[in-house]
Amino acid sequence: MSVGVVIPAAGLGKRMGSKESKQFLSFQGQPVLIHTLHIFETHPEVDEIVLAVREEEVARVRQLVADAGLRKVTHVVVGGRERQDSVYNGLRMLSTEWVLVHDAVRPFVSREAISRLLEAVKMHGAAILAVPVKETVKMVDAAGVVEETPDRKRLWAVQTPQAFRTDMLMEAHEQGRKTGASVTDDAMLVEELGIDVRVVEGEYTNIKLTTPDDLAVAEAIYQMRGKSI
Numbered sequence: 001m002s003v004g005v006v007i008p009a010a011g012l013g014k015r016m017g018s019k020e021s022k023q024f025l026s027f028q029g030q031p032v033l034i035h036t037l038h039i040f041e042t043h044p045e046v047d048e049i050v051l052a053v054r055e056e057e058v059a060r061v062r063q064l065v066a067d068a069g070l071r072k073v074t075h076v077v078v079g080g081r082e083r084q085d086s087v088y089n090g091l092r093m094l095s096t097e098w099v100l101v102h103d104a105v106r107p108f109v110s111r112e113a114i115s116r117l118l119e120a121v122k123m124h125g126a127a128i129l130a131v132p133v134k135e136t137v138k139m140v141d142a143a144g145v146v147e148e149t150p151d152r153k154r155l156w157a158v159q160t161p162q163a164f165r166t167d168m169l170m171e172a173h174e175q176g177r178k179t180g181a182s183v184t185d186d187a188m189l190v191e192e193l194g195i196d197v198r199v200v201e202g203e204y205t206n207i208k209l210t211t212p213d214d215l216a217v218a219e220a221i222y223q224m225r226g227k228s229i
């Protein structure tokens, strides 16, 4: 039961507003990307990692990977215009039975949550990490007027990794490319195939570094964890 990981890391980090793309920002002496890769490199159930980066970053990332001794990284490929294109380009390099897709800028996912997700995907074929929403969420129209307040008990904030049978995710991506689907996570493509996607409860600390305030939160998580990732 071979497990591959696709790490989309080809974004520009526009919302972060940093000169350096956020996946390369230094955090506790290492680029965010290396922190994230280390988690999967040291997870006993992960066999292979494929990275998708911007074309101009390929050589640099290959050097970072070598310097960090990340032996499970088998391919560094060029990403695409959208996150889903980057995932697809990485997915094409994998021949493992199962695949995890994980954002490069989520450096705090725990190995325990990854193990629970893998257990779920082996039973169900498709599974994602998510956490119950804590705030009230409202649907708002273009004029800024509240249209609807969904029942919070049914709302989950979706994270990564997202786990699938590799052939299922490949079929979903190929179908999405045919239909021109524009998605913000990979599960949406699998849902479009009519396949049930199982939710596995993750951790609130599995944040995605998106805007500058997330860096302060990252520091707090690091301290809370006793200065380890």
Ligand SMILES: Nc1ccn([C@@H]2O[C@H](COP(=O)(O)OP(=O)(O)OP(=O)(O)O)[C@@H](O)[C@H]2O)c(=O)n1
Pocket (backbone or CB within 6 Å): 007, 008, 009, 010, 011, 012, 013, 014, 015, 016, 023, 052, 079, 080, 081, 082, 083, 084, 086, 087, 103, 104, 105, 208, 209, 210
């Ligand atoms: N064309 C893209 C866009 C995003 N990503 C990756 O997908 C993950 C989640 O995307 P997001 O947080 O939106 O990153 P950015 O697109 O870089 O952020 P922004 O939207 O602020 O530019 C990140 O690891 C990012 O590098 C990618 O591989 N290829």
Ligand SMILES: C[C@](O)(CO)[C@H](O)COP(=O)(O)O
Pocket (backbone or CB within 6 Å): 083, 103, 157, 158, 159, 160, 184, 185, 186, 208
């Ligand atoms: C995949 C994801 O992290 C799930 O919450 C999120 O949709 C990525 O969104 P982004 O705009 O590409 O950061």
